[in-house]
Amino acid sequence: MPTDNAAAWDRHSAGYQARAQLPTDVAHYGPDIATEAELKLLGNLDGKRVLELGCGGAQCSIAFAKQGATAIGVDFSTDQLAFARRSAEREGVRIELREGDLADLAFLRAETIDLVFSAYAFGFVEDLGRVFRQVHRVLKTDAPLVFSLPHPAYDLIDDDDPEQPLLIRRSYFDRTPIDYEWNGIEFTDYHHTVEDLFSALLRSGYRVDTVLEPEPNPSGPRSQHWRDAFRLVPRTLIVRARKEGR
DSSP: OOOOHHHHHHHHHHHHHHHHOOOSSSOOOSTTSOOHHHHOOSOOOTTOEEEEESOTTOHHHHHHHHTTOEEEEEESOHHHHHHHHHHHHHHTOOOEEEESOTTOOTTSOTTOBSEEEEESOGGGOSOHHHHHHHHHHHBOTTOEEEEEEEOGGGGGSOOSOTTSOOOOOSOTTOOSOEEEEETTEEEEEOOOOHHHHHHHHHHTTEEEEEEEOOOOOSSOOOOTTOOGGGGTSOOEEEEEEEEOOO
Protein backbone atom coordinates (compact mmCIF):
# COMPACT_ATOMS: atom_id res chain seq x y z
CA MET A 1 0.00 0.00 0.00
CA PRO A 2 1.28 3.52 -0.78
CA THR A 3 2.61 5.48 2.18
CA ASP A 4 0.56 8.21 3.84
CA ASN A 5 2.81 11.04 2.63
CA ALA A 6 1.08 13.63 4.83
CA ALA A 7 1.88 11.63 7.95
CA ALA A 8 5.41 11.02 6.67
CA TRP A 9 5.98 14.75 6.23
CA ASP A 10 4.66 15.40 9.73
CA ARG A 11 7.42 13.13 11.03
CA HIS A 12 10.04 14.50 8.66
CA SER A 13 9.30 18.22 8.84
CA ALA A 14 11.47 19.32 11.78
CA GLY A 15 14.60 17.55 10.61
CA TYR A 16 14.09 18.52 6.99
CA GLN A 17 13.57 22.22 7.71
CA ALA A 18 16.57 22.33 10.04
CA ARG A 19 18.81 20.98 7.28
CA ALA A 20 17.26 22.59 4.21
CA GLN A 21 17.49 26.25 5.25
CA LEU A 22 15.49 27.31 2.19
CA PRO A 23 15.49 30.99 1.18
CA THR A 24 12.48 33.21 1.86
CA ASP A 25 13.38 35.98 -0.57
CA VAL A 26 13.13 34.08 -3.87
CA ALA A 27 11.17 31.10 -5.19
CA HIS A 28 13.15 27.90 -5.54
CA TYR A 29 12.45 25.07 -7.99
CA GLY A 30 14.54 22.19 -6.69
CA PRO A 31 17.89 21.12 -5.33
CA ASP A 32 21.09 22.59 -6.72
CA ILE A 33 19.57 24.45 -9.66
CA ALA A 34 18.83 28.07 -10.49
CA THR A 35 16.11 29.94 -8.61
CA GLU A 36 13.44 32.30 -9.90
CA ALA A 37 16.05 35.07 -9.75
CA GLU A 38 17.69 33.49 -12.81
CA LEU A 39 14.82 31.62 -14.46
CA LYS A 40 12.26 34.47 -14.40
CA LEU A 41 9.20 32.33 -15.11
CA LEU A 42 6.72 34.07 -12.81
CA GLY A 43 6.79 37.73 -13.81
CA ASN A 44 5.90 40.72 -11.64
CA LEU A 45 3.86 39.55 -8.65
CA ASP A 46 2.99 42.90 -7.12
CA GLY A 47 -0.77 43.02 -6.51
CA LYS A 48 -1.28 39.45 -7.81
CA ARG A 49 -3.10 36.58 -6.09
CA VAL A 50 -0.68 33.64 -6.00
CA LEU A 51 -1.55 30.09 -4.96
CA GLU A 52 1.23 27.71 -3.93
CA LEU A 53 0.37 24.00 -3.90
CA GLY A 54 2.43 21.81 -1.60
CA CYS A 55 3.85 24.88 0.06
CA GLY A 56 5.61 22.95 2.84
CA GLY A 57 7.32 25.51 5.04
CA ALA A 58 5.96 28.26 2.76
CA GLN A 59 9.34 29.77 1.96
CA CYS A 60 8.20 30.51 -1.60
CA SER A 61 4.86 31.94 -0.44
CA ILE A 62 6.74 34.21 1.95
CA ALA A 63 8.91 35.36 -0.95
CA PHE A 64 5.78 36.06 -3.02
CA ALA A 65 4.28 38.11 -0.17
CA LYS A 66 7.50 40.11 0.12
CA GLN A 67 7.10 40.95 -3.58
CA GLY A 68 3.64 42.39 -2.99
CA ALA A 69 1.50 39.35 -3.79
CA THR A 70 -1.46 38.02 -1.87
CA ALA A 71 -0.03 34.58 -1.15
CA ILE A 72 -2.08 31.47 -0.40
CA GLY A 73 -0.38 28.19 0.51
CA VAL A 74 -1.91 24.72 0.57
CA ASP A 75 -0.23 21.65 2.04
CA PHE A 76 -1.30 18.26 3.39
CA SER A 77 1.13 18.25 6.36
CA THR A 78 0.07 19.76 9.68
CA ASP A 79 3.65 20.09 10.89
CA GLN A 80 4.87 21.72 7.70
CA LEU A 81 2.10 24.31 7.96
CA ALA A 82 2.94 24.95 11.61
CA PHE A 83 6.51 25.67 10.55
CA ALA A 84 5.15 27.91 7.78
CA ARG A 85 3.08 29.96 10.23
CA ARG A 86 6.08 30.50 12.50
CA SER A 87 8.24 31.49 9.54
CA ALA A 88 5.70 33.99 8.20
CA GLU A 89 5.37 35.58 11.64
CA ARG A 90 9.14 35.80 11.99
CA GLU A 91 9.46 37.35 8.51
CA GLY A 92 6.67 39.83 9.24
CA VAL A 93 4.44 38.91 6.29
CA ARG A 94 0.84 37.74 6.02
CA ILE A 95 0.03 34.61 4.03
CA GLU A 96 -3.08 32.46 4.00
CA LEU A 97 -2.40 28.80 4.78
CA ARG A 98 -4.77 25.88 4.20
CA GLU A 99 -4.37 22.23 5.13
CA GLY A 100 -5.72 19.71 2.66
CA ASP A 101 -5.34 17.73 -0.53
CA LEU A 102 -3.73 19.75 -3.32
CA ALA A 103 -6.84 19.36 -5.48
CA ASP A 104 -9.27 20.53 -2.78
CA LEU A 105 -9.61 24.13 -3.90
CA ALA A 106 -13.32 24.65 -3.25
CA PHE A 107 -12.47 27.53 -0.91
CA LEU A 108 -11.41 29.57 -3.96
CA ARG A 109 -13.82 31.15 -6.43
CA ALA A 110 -13.42 30.48 -10.14
CA GLU A 111 -11.00 32.68 -12.10
CA THR A 112 -9.63 34.58 -9.09
CA ILE A 113 -5.97 33.46 -9.12
CA ASP A 114 -3.21 35.11 -11.19
CA LEU A 115 -0.55 32.41 -10.72
CA VAL A 116 -0.37 28.87 -9.38
CA PHE A 117 3.07 27.64 -8.33
CA SER A 118 4.33 24.31 -7.04
CA ALA A 119 7.87 23.15 -6.31
CA TYR A 120 8.57 19.43 -5.89
CA ALA A 121 5.14 18.57 -4.49
CA PHE A 122 3.46 16.98 -7.52
CA GLY A 123 5.65 13.90 -7.25
CA PHE A 124 3.60 12.95 -4.18
CA VAL A 125 0.32 13.17 -6.15
CA GLU A 126 -1.02 10.12 -7.97
CA ASP A 127 -3.84 11.80 -9.93
CA LEU A 128 -2.31 14.99 -11.31
CA GLY A 129 -5.14 15.38 -13.83
CA ARG A 130 -7.51 16.12 -10.96
CA VAL A 131 -5.13 18.79 -9.63
CA PHE A 132 -4.74 20.34 -13.09
CA ARG A 133 -8.53 20.55 -13.55
CA GLN A 134 -9.08 22.24 -10.20
CA VAL A 135 -6.24 24.67 -10.86
CA HIS A 136 -7.77 25.46 -14.25
CA ARG A 137 -11.03 26.42 -12.54
CA VAL A 138 -9.44 28.95 -10.17
CA LEU A 139 -6.93 30.47 -12.63
CA LYS A 140 -7.77 33.51 -14.70
CA THR A 141 -7.68 32.95 -18.46
CA ASP A 142 -4.10 32.96 -19.81
CA ALA A 143 -2.69 32.90 -16.27
CA PRO A 144 0.16 30.44 -15.67
CA LEU A 145 0.58 27.25 -13.72
CA VAL A 146 4.32 26.90 -13.02
CA PHE A 147 5.58 23.74 -11.37
CA SER A 148 8.64 21.61 -10.83
CA LEU A 149 8.87 17.96 -9.90
CA PRO A 150 11.45 15.19 -9.90
CA HIS A 151 12.49 14.52 -13.48
CA PRO A 152 10.99 11.19 -14.59
CA ALA A 153 14.33 10.17 -16.14
CA TYR A 154 15.92 10.27 -12.70
CA ASP A 155 13.56 7.55 -11.49
CA LEU A 156 15.40 5.09 -13.73
CA ILE A 157 18.57 5.08 -11.63
CA ASP A 158 19.54 4.34 -8.04
CA ASP A 159 21.85 7.00 -6.64
CA ASP A 160 22.12 5.72 -3.06
CA ASP A 161 25.64 4.33 -3.44
CA PRO A 162 28.01 6.75 -5.22
CA GLU A 163 30.53 3.93 -5.61
CA GLN A 164 28.19 1.93 -7.84
CA PRO A 165 27.82 2.65 -11.59
CA LEU A 166 24.68 4.41 -12.74
CA LEU A 167 22.75 1.55 -14.27
CA ILE A 168 19.14 1.62 -15.43
CA ARG A 169 17.29 -0.14 -12.62
CA ARG A 170 13.70 0.74 -13.49
CA SER A 171 11.70 1.07 -16.70
CA TYR A 172 10.73 4.59 -17.74
CA PHE A 173 7.28 3.18 -18.53
CA ASP A 174 6.77 1.58 -15.11
CA ARG A 175 4.10 3.71 -13.41
CA THR A 176 3.82 1.71 -10.21
CA PRO A 177 4.35 3.80 -7.04
CA ILE A 178 7.93 4.21 -5.86
CA ASP A 179 8.34 3.47 -2.15
CA TYR A 180 11.52 4.66 -0.46
CA GLU A 181 12.98 5.73 2.87
CA TRP A 182 14.31 9.19 3.62
CA ASN A 183 16.13 9.50 6.95
CA GLY A 184 14.33 6.37 8.11
CA ILE A 185 10.86 7.63 7.16
CA GLU A 186 8.86 5.91 4.42
CA PHE A 187 7.49 7.95 1.49
CA THR A 188 5.79 7.15 -1.81
CA ASP A 189 6.47 8.97 -5.08
CA TYR A 190 4.43 8.68 -8.26
CA HIS A 191 6.21 8.41 -11.59
CA HIS A 192 4.75 10.69 -14.28
CA THR A 193 6.36 10.53 -17.72
CA VAL A 194 6.75 13.70 -19.77
CA GLU A 195 4.00 12.41 -22.05
CA ASP A 196 1.71 11.85 -19.04
CA LEU A 197 2.23 15.43 -17.87
CA PHE A 198 1.84 16.99 -21.29
CA SER A 199 -1.30 15.00 -22.11
CA ALA A 200 -2.91 15.72 -18.74
CA LEU A 201 -2.28 19.45 -19.18
CA LEU A 202 -3.74 19.48 -22.70
CA ARG A 203 -6.82 17.54 -21.61
CA SER A 204 -7.33 19.97 -18.75
CA GLY A 205 -7.29 23.02 -21.02
CA TYR A 206 -3.73 24.38 -20.90
CA ARG A 207 -1.11 25.25 -23.46
CA VAL A 208 2.48 24.54 -22.48
CA ASP A 209 4.88 27.37 -23.29
CA THR A 210 8.00 26.39 -21.32
CA VAL A 211 9.74 23.13 -20.45
CA LEU A 212 13.11 23.28 -18.64
CA GLU A 213 15.55 20.57 -17.58
CA PRO A 214 18.05 22.68 -15.61
CA GLU A 215 21.65 21.61 -15.29
CA PRO A 216 23.00 21.82 -11.74
CA ASN A 217 24.63 25.00 -10.57
CA PRO A 218 28.29 24.89 -11.66
CA SER A 219 29.58 25.55 -8.15
CA GLY A 220 28.50 25.05 -4.54
CA PRO A 221 27.57 25.15 -1.85
CA ARG A 222 25.69 21.92 -2.47
CA SER A 223 22.38 21.03 -0.86
CA GLN A 224 21.76 18.03 1.37
CA HIS A 225 20.29 16.31 -1.72
CA TRP A 226 23.40 16.60 -3.90
CA ARG A 227 24.58 13.57 -5.86
CA ASP A 228 27.25 13.54 -8.56
CA ALA A 229 24.60 11.87 -10.74
CA PHE A 230 22.94 15.30 -11.05
CA ARG A 231 25.70 16.16 -13.56
CA LEU A 232 24.70 13.26 -15.80
CA VAL A 233 20.92 12.78 -15.47
CA PRO A 234 18.41 15.65 -15.19
CA ARG A 235 17.15 15.84 -11.61
CA THR A 236 14.35 18.39 -12.02
CA LEU A 237 11.68 19.08 -14.64
CA ILE A 238 10.07 22.54 -14.76
CA VAL A 239 6.91 23.29 -16.74
CA ARG A 240 4.96 26.49 -17.35
CA ALA A 241 1.46 26.09 -18.79
CA ARG A 242 -1.24 28.72 -19.32
CA LYS A 243 -4.96 28.35 -18.95
CA GLU A 244 -6.87 28.42 -22.20
CA GLY A 245 -10.54 29.39 -22.33
CA ARG A 246 -13.13 28.21 -19.88
